[in-house]
Amino acid sequence: MKPTPQQTAELTNYLKKELKFRESFEEIYDHILSALEHKADDANFQDTVNAIIKEDFGGHNRLPEIEKRIATSIADDCRRKFRGFFVDQLKAPSIFYYLPIGAALYFILDALQLAPKAVQVVFVLIMFCPSFLALFRYFKGGYAFEDRSASARDKVFGFTTWLPLWLTGGLILWMPKLDVYFIAHAIWGSGSYVLPAILLTLAMMYNVAVYKLYSDEFKFAK
Known part of the structure; x- marks a missing residue:
């Protein structure tokens, strides 16, 4: 038939x-x-x-x-892929690309002698990238799938968007105390930009993992 x-x-x-x-x-x-x-x-x-x-x-x-079983399976697979995309960057050969990036960030920060607040602002801007990717997914998804119905992956993508925003909110809330702590323990300043460089590199890795997750979703578009 x-x-x-x-x-x-x-x-x-x-x-x-x-x-x-x-x-x-x-x-x-x-x-x-x-x-x-x-x-x-x-x-x-x-x-x-x-x-x-x-x-x-x-x-x-x-x-x-x-539907619930299908959605649960898809969401679990989405979480597994996201963890994989992030963890894979900590393994060879990807880590060998990030080591020079981290080193470059360290030398740039050290050369500029940026104050903690300036680096924190850069970190906040990087952590807002998943929010822009979420908007991109919403608009592209409607065209790619010719359907704006809810997706079983929405909650996972929502988590990847809100997690950095929560971290950013916490950073802003604790920023005054962090400044005092960093200065008191010589974590920030001349020759002490290792931690900021590591955090910025990890933030970049997080964004790359989110981007790969979005790219993977559109492979299913007909």
Whole structure:
């Protein structure tokens, strides 16, 4: 059976009402279309779809449960990939690219003799990058997937965006105390830019991991 455009639209509208996430819609929709290919052409479309949903998914009332399992699996895979993208940068050969970057940051900071607040401002700006990537994902996602429905990956991407903002908020809150501590313990100043260089390098790694996660998502665009 090959559904007509009208039948396809009806199936799409029904599944979009029942399902919340784009990924679960695509998986269940593709499964039903694939199953329809093996059904007789003269069969009733609605009855056939109902039979497929009952036989393969346990009925219409089981669709939310199926979606939850699909969404959980996708979100877990997304978290695993993000951790992998970040940790991989700490391993060879990627780490050999970041070592000279960290060294360059150290010498630049030491040459400029930047005050703690100046370096903290740079750190804050870097940590805002995931927020700009989130906006980019929202606008590009609508075109790439031709759908602005919620994604099972949204919570993970939200965490990668909010985590640096929380850290930035904490930094701003503790900035006065940090300045006193850094100066008192000679952590900041001439010859003491190792920690700032490390933190800035890690912030860059974090942004690269977030960017790779966004790029990986768009590989699934049709």
